Amino acid sequence: MPTIIMGKLANRLDGSVRGKAMAFLQKLGADDTVPGLHVEPIHNSADPRVRTGRVDDSWRAVMFRLDSDDETHYVIHGIWPHDEAIAVAQRVRLRVNPVNGLPQIDEIAVAPPEPASEQSRQTSPTVPPLLEQLGHDRAGLVDVLGLPDEVTDRAMSAADEDAVLELAQHHEGWIGTILLDLAAGDRAHDIAERMQLQEAPEVLHGDSHSDADVLDSLKRPAAALQYAFIGDQDELRRVIEAGDFGAWRVFLHPEQRRYVERSYRGPFRLSGGAGTGKTVVLIHRARELARRDPAARIVLTTFTTNLAEALRDGLARLDPQANQAKSLTDSGVYVSGIDALAAAILRGAGTGLKTATREVLGEERSAPLVRTPGSRWREIVESTGTTLPHTIANETFLSSEYVHVVLANKIHDEAEYLRVRRSGRGVALDRGKRSAVWALIAAYRAQSRIDGSLDFAEAAAVAAAYLSGQDERPADHVLVDEGQDLAPTHWQLLRALAPEGTDDLFIAEDSHQRIYGSRTVLGRHGIAIVGRSQRLTLNYRTTAQNLHYAMTILDGAEYVDLEDELDSTGYRSARLGPAPTIDVVDSLANEIDAVVRHVSEWLDDGDDHETVAVLARDRYHRDRLVTALTEHGTDARAVDRERSPRGRVPVMTMHRAKGTEFSKVVLVPGRPSSGELARLESLDPSERADADLRARSLRYVAATRARDELVVVHRN
Numbered sequence: 001m002p003t004i005i006m007g008k009l010a011n012r013l014d015g016s017v018r019g020k021a022m023a024f025l026q027k028l029g030a031d032d033t034v035p036g037l038h039v040e041p042i043h044n045s046a047d048p049r050v051r052t053g054r055v056d057d058s059w060r061a062v063m064f065r066l067d068s069d070d071e072t073h074y075v076i077h078g079i080w081p082h083d084e085a086i087a088v089a090q091r092v093r094l095r096v097n098p099v100n101g102l103p104q105i106d107e108i109a110v111a112p113p114e115p116a117s118e119q120s121r122q123t124s125p126t127v128p129p130l131l132e133q134l135g136h137d138r139a140g141l142v143d144v145l146g147l148p149d150e151v152t153d154r155a156m157s158a159a160d161e162d163a164v165l166e167l168a169q170h171h172e173g174w175i176g177t178i179l180l181d182l183a184a185g186d187r188a189h190d191i192a193e194r195m196q197l198q199e200a201p202e203v204l205h206g207d208s209h210s211d212a213d214v215l216d217s218l219k220r221p222a223a224a225l226q227y228a229f230i231g232d233q234d235e236l237r238r239v240i241e242a243g244d245f246g247a248w249r250v251f252l253h254p255e256q257r258r259y260v261e262r263s264y265r266g267p268f269r270l271s272g273g274a275g276t277g278k279t280v281v282l283i284h285r286a287r288e289l290a291r292r293d294p295a296a297r298i299v300l301t302t303f304t305t306n307l308a309e310a311l312r313d314g315l316a317r318l319d320p321q322a323n324q325a326k327s328l329t330d331s332g333v334y335v336s337g338i339d340a341l342a343a344a345i346l347r348g349a350g351t352g353l354k355t356a357t358r359e360v361l362g363e364e365r366s367a368p369l370v371r372t373p374g375s376r377w378r379e380i381v382e383s384t385g386t387t388l389p390h391t392i393a394n395e396t397f398l399s400s401e402y403v404h405v406v407l408a409n410k411i412h413d414e415a416e417y418l419r420v421r422r423s424g425r426g427v428a429l430d431r432g433k434r435s436a437v438w439a440l441i442a443a444y445r446a447q448s449r450i451d452g453s454l455d456f457a458e459a460a461a462v463a464a465a466y467l468s469g470q471d472e473r474p475a476d477h478v479l480v481d482e483g484q485d486l487a488p489t490h491w492q493l494l495r496a497l498a499p500e501g502t503d504d505l506f507i508a509e510d511s512h513q514r515i516y517g518s519r520t521v522l523g524r525h526g527i528a529i530v531g532r533s534q535r536l537t538l539n540y541r542t543t544a545q546n547l548h549y550a551m552t553i554l555d556g557a558e559y560v561d562l563e564d565e566l567d568s569t570g571y572r573s574a575r576l577g578p579a580p581t582i583d584v585v586d587s588l589a590n591e592i593d594a595v596v597r598h599v600s601e602w603l604d605d606g607d608d609h610e611t612v613a614v615l616a617r618d619r620y621h622r623d624r625l626v627t628a629l630t631e632h633g634t635d636a637r638a639v640d641r642e643r644s645p646r647g648r649v650p651v652m653t654m655h656r657a658k659g660t661e662f663s664k665v666v667l668v669p670g671r672p673s674s675g676e677l678a679r680l681e682s683l684d685p686s687e688r689a690d691a692d693l694r695a696r697s698l699r700y701v702a703a704t705r706a707r708d709e710l711v712v713v714h715r716n
Contacts, residue, residue, distance in 0.1 A: 001031070002029055002032045002072040002073060002074055003071065003073045003074070003229060003230070004025055004028065004076060004229075004230040005218060005227050005228070005229055005230070006076050006227065006228050007075060007076050007078065007172070008172050008173060008225070008226045008227070008251050009077065009078045009172050010061075010076040010077060010078045011251075013079060017055065017056075017059055017079060020055050020059065021055055021061070024037065024053060024054070024061060028053060028074060029230070036054070037053050037054060038052075038053060038054035039051050039052075039053045039065075040052055040053075042086065042090055045089055045090050046090065046091055046092060046108040047064065047092060047093040047094055047095075049066065049094060050063070050064055050065075050092060050093075050094075051074070051089075052085055052089050055079055058081055058082055059079055059080070059081060059082065059085070060079070060081075060082050060085035060089075061076060061078070061079045061085070062076075062077045062078050062088050062089045063076045064077065064094045064214075066211040066214055066215055068210075068211045068215050069212075073211075075103075075218070077092060077105070091107050091108045092107055093106045093107075094214060095209055095214070096200065096209045096214055096217045097146045097148075097200065097217075098146075098200050099142070099143065099144075099145070099146030099199070099200055100145065100174075100192075100197040100198065100199070101198060101199070101200035101201065101217055101220060102146065102197070102220055103214060103218050103223055103227065104148065106148070127159075129157055129158055129159055130158055130159060130161060130163070130164055130183065131156055131158065131164070131182055132156065134182070134185050136156070136182060138156055140188035140189075141156070141182070141188065144189060145178050145188055145197065146197065146200075147175065147179075148175070151171065151175060151179075154167055155167060155179060155182065164180075164182065165179075165180070165576055166576065167179055168180050168574075169575070169576050172225075172226050173222075173223070173225045173226025173227070174195065174222045174225050174226065176574070177195070177222075177225055177253065177574070178191055178195070180538065180574055181194075181538075183572070184537070184570075184572045194254070194255050195222045195255070196220075196221040196222060196254045196258070197222060198220065221254035221258075222254050224251060224253075224254065224257060225254070227251075228251060234320065252277075252280070252284065253277070255536070256284075256536070257284075259285065259534065260281055260285045260288050261288055263502055264502065264503055264532055265502055266500070266505075266528065266529075267504060267505035267506075267507065267522075267527050267528065268505070268506050268507065268532045268533070268534075269508075269509065269522075269529045269532065269533040269534075269562060269563070270507065270509075270533075270534055270535075270536065271509055271510055271533065271534075271535045271536070272508075272536030272537065272571075273510055273512060273536075273537070273539060273569065273571040274512075274513060274541070274542070274550070274700070274701060274704035275540055275541030275542045275547075275573075276536035276539055276540070276571065277536055277538075278481070278508035278509075278510070279310075279311070279481055279508065279659075281536075282300065282311070282479050282508050283300075283314045283315050284318065285479060285506060286298055286315060286322075286333045286479055287315065287318060287319050287322050289477050289503065290322060290323055293476075294323070294331065295331045296331060296476045296477060297325070297328075297329060297330065297331055297332075297334070297475045297476045297477075298325075298332065298333045298334065298475065298476065298477045298478075298479065299328070299333075299334050299336070299341070299475045299477070299478045299479065299498075300333055300334070300335045300336075300479045301335070301337065301338050301341055301479070301480055301481070302337060302338065302480065302482045303337065303338055303485040304337055304659075305340065306641060306656065306658075306659065307337070307658060308335055308336055308340070309643070310659045311481060312335040313643075315333060327344075328341070328344050328348075328474050328475070329474045334475075338493070338494075339456050339460070341493070342456070342459045342460045342463040342493055343369065345463040345466060345467065345474070345493075346368055346369060346459060346462065346463055346466070347369060349463075352469065352470075353462070353466060355466075355469070356462045356465040356466035356469065357454075357462050357465075359462075359465045360407065360410050360458065361412065361445065361458065361462075362412030362413065363412075363449065365448070365449065366452030367451065367452030367453055368452070368453075368454050368462065370451065370452065370454070371453060371454065371455060371456060371459070372451075372453040372454060372455035372456075372458075376444060376455070377395035377399050377444065378395045379447075380398075380443050380444050380447065381393055381394060381395060381398070381440065384439070384443045386439065387436055388433060388436045388437065388440075390682040391427070391682065391683060391684040392427065392429075392433065392437065392684065393440065394679070394682050394683065396679070396683060396691070397683070397684065397687055398437070398441070400518045400687075401422075401437060402444070403457045403487050403488060403489060403517075404424070404425065404487075404488055404518060404520075405420060405422050406441060407458060407461045407488070407489050408461075408488040408489065410465075414435065414442070417434060417437075417441075418431060418434050418435070423521075424519075424521060424524070424564075426689075427684045427686055427687065457489045458489070460487070460490050460493045461489040461492060461493075463493050463496075464493040464495070464496045465496075467493070467497060468496045473496070473497060474497060475497045475498040476498055476503075476504075477498060477506070478497050478498050478504065478505050478506070480494060480505065481508050482509065482510075482513070482659075483507045483508060483509035483562060484509040484511050484513060484514040484561075485513075485515065485516040485517060486517075486520065487517055487520065488520055488524070488525050491526075491527060492526070495525065495526045495527055505527065507522075507529070507562070511559040511560060511561045512554055512559050512567065512569070512697055512700055513697055513700065513701050514693070514694060514697050515655060515658065515698045516694075518690060519690070520562065521562065522562045522563065523563070529562070529563060530563065533563065537570055537571050537572065538571070538572060538574055539572065539573045540574050540575075541661055541704065542573055542575070542704050542706065542707065543573055543578075543707070543708060544572070544573035544575065544576055544577070545576070545577055545578060545579045546573075546577065546580055546703065546704070546706050546709075546710045547571065547572075547573045547704065549579075549580045549703060549710065549712075550700050550703035551569055551571070551700075553696050553699045553700045553703065554569065554696055554697075557693055557696055559693065577708050577709065578709060580703075580709075580710040580711065580712060581598075581709075581710070583598070583711060583712065583714070584715075584716060585715055585716070586716045590715075591668065591713055592624065592625060592628045594713045595614055595625055595628070595629070595666050595668060595713055596632045598666050598711045599612060599614065599629060599634055599636075599666060600632065602664050602709075603634065607663065607664060609646075609647055609648050609649045610644060610645065610646050610647065610648065610649075611662055611664065612649050612662060612664045612665075613644075613649065613650050613651070613652070613657070613660070613662040613705065614629070614636070614649065614650070614651040614652075614665075614666045615651075615652060615657050615665060615666070615667050615668065615705065616652070616653055616654070616670065617653070617654065617668065617669055617671075618653055618670070619640075619653060621670050622638055622651050622653055623638055625651050625668065626638045629649060634649055635647065636648055636649040636650075637649070637650060637651065638652070639651065639652040639656060640652075640656065644660065650662075654699070654702040655698065657705050658701055660705055661706075662705055662706060662707065663706075663707050663708045663709070664707075664708055664709040664710075665702075665703075665705050665706035665709070665710050665711070666711045666712075666713060667699075667702050667703060667712045667713070668712075668713045669712070669714070670715070671715060
């Protein structure tokens with residue numbers, strides 16, 4: 001049975017031919033001698049290895065046949081209409097790059113070179129080209145990175161970043177990725193190290209390479225950007241059905257693969273902007289850990305139930321055979337939201353639950369599996385007399401103080417609270433104010449004693465205390481997504497889940513996407529990651545134009561990461577597209593009309609309903625938009641906890657959109673209500689500044705949900 005090696009270009013198939021392509025490739029992978037496949041060489045081709053195969057009467061596959069050690073491999077280059085496929089097959093050549101040993105497709109073409117962009121034509125004789133300005137020279141591009149001569153010529157003459165990015169769009173895999181890194185100002189040797197480029201063996205310094213040489217090149221780390229060895233028919237089906245929208249599951253950057261496969265002596269933190277592949281790394285790493293040790297107990301967790309469901313689906317799509325554990329202590333990958341994880345631990349704690357609750361709260365609770373209503377802090381403030389100013393006596397400050405100071409330090413009484421250090425808290429409290437704050441906290445706890453409940457932060461703290469007292473921990477490895485949104489008691493729980501040691505905690509986070517709660521510093525909660533942190537900078541989801549718009553939302557604000565360090569941006573996109581459309585309207589009615597118009601135009605142009613999304617400020621505006629779309633004949637549905645519907649346009653809040661992606665998005669950020677404005681005005685300046693950071697982050701998250709086109713409808 002031949003082995004199929006899928007090229008990324010071949011993975012981009014029009015829906016009308018996808019089913020036929022899958023049938024052809026499945027037959028090819030089972031028996032390439034079947035007459036109906038018409039696997040044939042091409043006369044006068046640039047590469048004697050090239051073959052075409054019959055997909056149907058109108059379409060042909062172009063591929064390269066490699067034979068080594070009595071095994072046959074087919075590298076699928078692409079699928080085109082018949083005549084175009086023959087022309088492509090005549091001029092393409094698969095060889096090994098003589099500098100870095102990677103596979104390289106050359107086109108021996110009579111066609112004129114690709115036209116230069118407007119930007120590259122507008123070169124001033126007094127201004128050197130971009131790469132020259134950045135300190136690059138031809139020797140670095142050719143001798144260090146192995147870029148082909150013709151690509152190097154065009155890159156070195158490109159006037160600006162746009163021209164280099166445009167050139168990168170014409171080259172799949174490692175060549176396009178290197179061009180993106182060069183345009184961002186990265187040094188050639190740094191790029192070579194990050195992509196794990198290795199010097200090609202001396203025997204390859206020529207144009208005549210054996211099939212075995214080419215196969216070895218396809219197995220190098222950077223080749224995985226463009227080619228994937230398909231293990232079986234089921235995997236082939238998944239690759240074809242996913243198309244380019246799901247290409248992340250197959251084609252990994254060498255840097256991503258390093259984080260998937262490497263072992264770490266203690267906790268490790270991976271940061272990166274939206275769309276840089278942090279979640280991809282987590283899912284692949286979970287599978288890798290399970291493959292490495294089938295008996296291992298692996299926890300994969302995140303902040304919300306919806307995101308946990310997305311992780312569960314992503315792991316199943318990546319590998320349907322992956323062992324997803326049903327219970328926390330089972331071997332395999334146990335996927336859960338962090339609060340559901342705490343609840344599972346409390347349910348299994350038995351008599352140890354009372355002891356753990358007393359350790360955290362200094363008292364027991366009669367119904368610890370029941371959660372305290374989220375409105376309780378507001379009710380306490382409204383019903384309890386206090387001399388504190390509104391900037392302190394509000395639910396935002398009090399709930400944060402309770403989680404970050406009281407629960408994090410297991411404080412039981414006022415005397416302990418008066419002595420405790422309040423590291424990282426922006427609001428200063430003298431002794432009198434501390435006593436007044438404690439009176440409100442005591443009222444909160446007293447009310448919770450009546451119904452016997454624990455709030456979510458208390459539940460996590462109690463679960464952590466229970467696990468810390470156990471000889472056996474329930475997990476061997478813990479993987480955390482969206483770490484920036486977790487509270488101190490969540491981190492205490494995560495630290496207690498697995499014993500300290502190799503590969504105990506792997507954390508993915510982005511301070512720019514913190515849309516829940518106050519910032520947290522891991523070192524204050526027993527998680528030391530100093531010296532074990534890395535950053536991803538290449539965005540695979542969002543076009544450069546949409547990413548630029550999203551980044552402008554963050555301009556002028558300072559974000560601090562989980563190590564208490566200022567977090568920079570510096571992200572760049574692997575894709576180009578149209579600039580976002582900013583539609584300014586003067587009324588709510590016109591806002592709704594604009595949303596309906598943009599969605600209708602996309603659907604009329606043939607976009608599938610589920611690839612288009614509308615993101616609103618809150619549920620009230622979401623529901624109004626669903627009603628308007630439905631009244632205008634568009635099948636739309638409000639999405640809350642459930643998955644996005646098939647065959648309908650999903651309409652969701654910006655918070656709910658976290659963890660999703662769509663081809664085209666209409667973003668309706670809306671205006672804050674009078675109640676929201678009043679609440680913000682009541683906050684202390686430091687709390688208000690943090691609320692502004694979260695508001696910016698929410699718009700940034702929403703804007704980066706769009707892969708291809710973004711429309712922002714603003715109301716004056």
